[in-house]
Amino acid sequence: MIFLHIIAWILFFASAVLMTVIILLQEPKGGGLAEAFGGVGAETFGVKSGGINRFTFMLAGIFCVSAMIISATWNK
Secondary structure: OOHHHHHHHHHHHHHHHHHHHHHHHHHOOOHHHOOOHHHHHHHHHHOOOOHHHHHHHHHHHHHHHHHHHHHOOOOO
């Protein structure tokens, strides 16, 4: 169980650093939150999203799952 906890911490920090770098390197789309769910901003969440958006969503998923594993194995 301690091995899983250590791996989860490594994934947590690695995904956090990678996600920060990837988000800062992305080209700004403009529009802000108001246009995020309508018009051109809808393409971000649709089929036309590029590889960088998929990679960012994958990193966010790894970040969330590793946080849940850390929480579940905290006192065991």
